[in-house]
Amino acid sequence: MTPPDPVTPAALRAAARRMAGVVRRTPLLASPALDRIAGRPVWVKAECLQVTGSFKARGAWNALACLPAALRARGVLAVSSGNHGQGVAHAAARLGVPCTVLMPADAPAVKAQGVRAWGGQVVTFDRQAEDRDARAAALAAEAGLTLIRPFDDPAVIAGQGTVGIEIAAQTRAARFAPAEVLVCCGGGGLAAGIALALDGAAGQVRTVEPAGFDDMARSLAAGRRVANPSATGSICDAILTPMPGALTFPVLAARAGPGLTVSDDEALQAMALAFTHLRIVLEPGGAVALAAALFRPGGTGPVVAVASGGNVDPALFAEALRRHA
Amino acid sequence: MTPPDPVTPAALRAAARRMAGVVRRTPLLASPALDRIAGRPVWVKAECLQVTGSFKARGAWNALACLPAALRARGVLAVSSGNHGQGVAHAAARLGVPCTVLMPADAPAVKAQGVRAWGGQVVTFDRQAEDRDARAAALAAEAGLTLIRPFDDPAVIAGQGTVGIEIAAQTRAARFAPAEVLVCCGGGGLAAGIALALDGAAGQVRTVEPAGFDDMARSLAAGRRVANPSATGSICDAILTPMPGALTFPVLAARAGPGLTVSDDEALQAMALAFTHLRIVLEPGGAVALAAALFRPGGTGPVVAVASGGNVDPALFAEALRRHA
Numbered sequence: 309m310t311p312p313d314p315v316t317p318a319a320l321r322a323a324a325r326r327m328a329g330v331v332r333r334t335p336l337l338a339s340p341a342l343d344r345i346a347g348r349p350v351w352v353k354a355e356c357l358q359v360t361g362s363f364k365a366r367g368a369w370n371a372l373a374c375l376p377a378a379l380r381a382r383g384v385l386a387v388s389s390g391n392h393g394q395g396v397a398h399a400a401a402r403l404g405v406p407c408t409v410l411m412p413a414d415a416p417a418v419k420a421q422g423v424r425a426w427g428g429q430v431v432t433f434d435r436q437a438e439d440r441d442a443r444a445a446a447l448a449a450e451a452g453l454t455l456i457r458p459f460d461d462p463a464v465i466a467g468q469g470t471v472g473i474e475i476a477a478q479t480r481a482a483r484f485a486p487a488e489v490l491v492c493c494g495g496g497g498l499a500a501g502i503a504l505a506l507d508g509a510a511g512q513v514r515t516v517e518p519a520g521f522d523d524m525a526r527s528l529a530a531g532r533r534v535a536n537p538s539a540t541g542s543i544c545d546a547i548l549t550p551m552p553g554a555l556t557f558p559v560l561a562a563r564a565g566p567g568l569t570v571s572d573d574e575a576l577q578a579m580a581l582a583f584t585h586l587r588i589v590l591e592p593g594g595a596v597a598l599a600a601a602l603f604r605p606g607g608t609g610p611v612v613a614v615a616s617g618g619n620v621d622p623a624l625f626a627e628a629l630r631r632h633a
Numbered sequence: 634m635t636p637p638d639p640v641t642p643a644a645l646r647a648a649a650r651r652m653a654g655v656v657r658r659t660p661l662l663a664s665p666a667l668d669r670i671a672g673r674p675v676w677v678k679a680e681c682l683q684v685t686g687s688f689k690a691r692g693a694w695n696a697l698a699c700l701p702a703a704l705r706a707r708g709v710l711a712v713s714s715g716n717h718g719q720g721v722a723h724a725a726a727r728l729g730v731p732c733t734v735l736m737p738a739d740a741p742a743v744k745a746q747g748v749r750a751w752g753g754q755v756v757t758f759d760r761q762a763e764d765r766d767a768r769a770a771a772l773a774a775e776a777g778l779t780l781i782r783p784f785d786d787p788a789v790i791a792g793q794g795t796v797g798i799e800i801a802a803q804t805r806a807a808r809f810a811p812a813e814v815l816v817c818c819g820g821g822g823l824a825a826g827i828a829l830a831l832d833g834a835a836g837q838v839r840t841v842e843p844a845g846f847d848d849m850a851r852s853l854a855a856g857r858r859v860a861n862p863s864a865t866g867s868i869c870d871a872i873l874t875p876m877p878g879a880l881t882f883p884v885l886a887a888r889a890g891p892g893l894t895v896s897d898d899e900a901l902q903a904m905a906l907a908f909t910h911l912r913i914v915l916e917p918g919g920a921v922a923l924a925a926a927l928f929r930p931g932g933t934g935p936v937v938a939v940a941s942g943g944n945v946d947p948a949l950f951a952e953a954l955r956r957h958a
Contacts, residue, residue: 332660332662334660335657335659335660335682337657337682340750340751341750354682356912357660357662357679357682357911357912357913361912418909425665425666426665580947583914583947583950584743584947586682587681587682587686587913587914587915587943587944588682588912588913588914589908589912589913589914590912618912619912622905622908622909622954622955622958623954625908625954626951626954626955629947629948629950629951630947630951633947
């Protein structure tokens with residue numbers, strides 16, 4: 309039996325209203341050069357231009373805005389490779405509440421800097437040797453912090469879903485209906501939120517993951533949640549979640565098409581093409597949906613690729629340009 | 634005696650109406666990290682996200698849209714280091730008319746590729762050895778092409794001025810009035826158009842040029858048009874115009890504050906900071922206004938910097954990241 313949706317249409321609309329004046333309505337960009345490569349019209353939803361450099365600012369803001377004031381005042385905690393952490397730090401700064409972010413020690417330096425720039429306190433852990441959840445529980449208990457989950461939280465899913473509400477409005481304004489909406493996928497919060505917001509034809513939303521970390525694609529195929537065999541080994545740091553979310557998976561199982569995967573090098577290639585033709589900065593995890601739009605066969609109808617983030621260390625960006633631009 | 638303005642408010646409004654569905658309303662971006670560096674709120678008008686990667690798409694479109702159909706049908710010619718050429722090629726493609734672009738042989742490869750991607754024909758000349766104007770005249774005569782001037786044309790100035798109309802609307806929506814609007818300056822078409830569109834306090838608009846190519850700053854100080862001593866020697870290829878325009882100079886003499894200059898290295902630094910904090914790609918000439926906002930003392934009021942373009946060869950962009958990110 310399919311469980312009820314974690315987010316109602318009313319909750320999505322409320323989240324969209326909360327975004328006003330806090331997060332940006334990001335543009336939908338296109339270039340004939342990308343259309344030629346893909347063999348179909350490609351539109352890029354540039355969430356790298358979001359206030360913290362990724363869509364995560366949306367879900368974090370909605371979650372903190374919905375948190376009871378008494379809990380909020382004691383402070384919040386995020387466990388994050390960096391984009392969710394920046395989103396929570398940004399939301400906390402807007403509300404004037406303390407924020408701690410537990411980050412893997414090997415997270416991109418630019419992301420730790422981003423958390424600190426929003427006034428968040430960074431605490432690191434060793435991805436191989438330490439129990440992340442135990443560290444997080446200890447940190448939360450110590451200071452009475454509320455953990456803001458990265459995806460398996462209805463308020464977070466609703467916040468990310470506002471990307472879908474904007475895509476619907478922007479594609480209507482540009483007078484086309486997307487045949488496919490490709491969305492990068494870690495735990496599935498963004499993809500589930502967009503699928504709920506669009507609520508379009510079955511299979512319109514498709515998840516994109518790095519090869520070897522395609523837990524969502526395999527879970528969708530199996531009809532139940534399965535985990536990734538390993539936790540590290542891709543440059544797409546933002547989306548290396550071990551397993552689909554308990555709330556996000558049923559949403560996507562009911563609505564998404566088969567999951568797609570791309571290689572790390574295809575992600576780098578998409579970064580270089582976005583640099584040249586759209587003049588935007590993408591991080592590898594933020595470029596996988598564009599990579600799938602460009603390098604995986606699709607229909608002939610227009611495709612929207614969500615470019616989910618642009619927080620990338622300069623050396624890795626330069627490497628993408630060296631190899632592919 | 635001050636000559637009459639080359640562009641009326643009605644012509645500006647008509648240009649703005651013509652932009653709908655053809656060029657993008659680009660976002661106004663900000664980051665607290667940039668505010669801290671500048672010591673005042675900095676807003677960036679991201680024209681690098683414009684359809685051809687620079688604001689030049691606006692003036693070119695307005696000029697071609699205003700050109701009598703009989704002339705237009707015979708084709709158009711642009712002489713350009715690349716951004717104006719791409720703008721004219723884009724406009725010509727939208728109207729289905731032939732387009733030739735005469736470019737210096739040492740223009741960035743990415744710009745020649747951009748012209749060709751829009752279906753324009755690229756003809757190169759040697760900046761040191763050849764008479765550009767004679768080549769242009771011969772090309773135009775041969776095929777009956779109409780020359781679309783890069784800045785000294787009322788229709789072009791009105792088109793570029795639509796950037797100012799958007800800045801006015803966007804700053805109103807964000808509830809602030811810019812103390813300064815910094816604009817890169819080659820021939821002065823963008824700066825003059827914005828000054829006419831804003832028509833604000835005297836000195837609100839200020840031009841920014843590369844050191845050694847500050848013909849506008851020196852002309853504003855002298856009260857008459859003076860030329861640059863040399864034509865090459867800065868990485869800011871987009872804005873190395875020899876002398877202010879006959880139409881643009883009086884507009885700026887009547888409205889702009891003293892001109893600013895920045896070094897090539899400051900432009901590279903602004904490119905690196907825009908990469909990290911705004912996730913946009915700027916070319917050197919497109920980054921000079923941001924560089925001035927960040928590195929030149931100003932008041933404490935909010936400043937808008939127009940980031941005019943993002944068509945940059947990858948090796949130069951990687952160099953900016955290597956030095957400064």
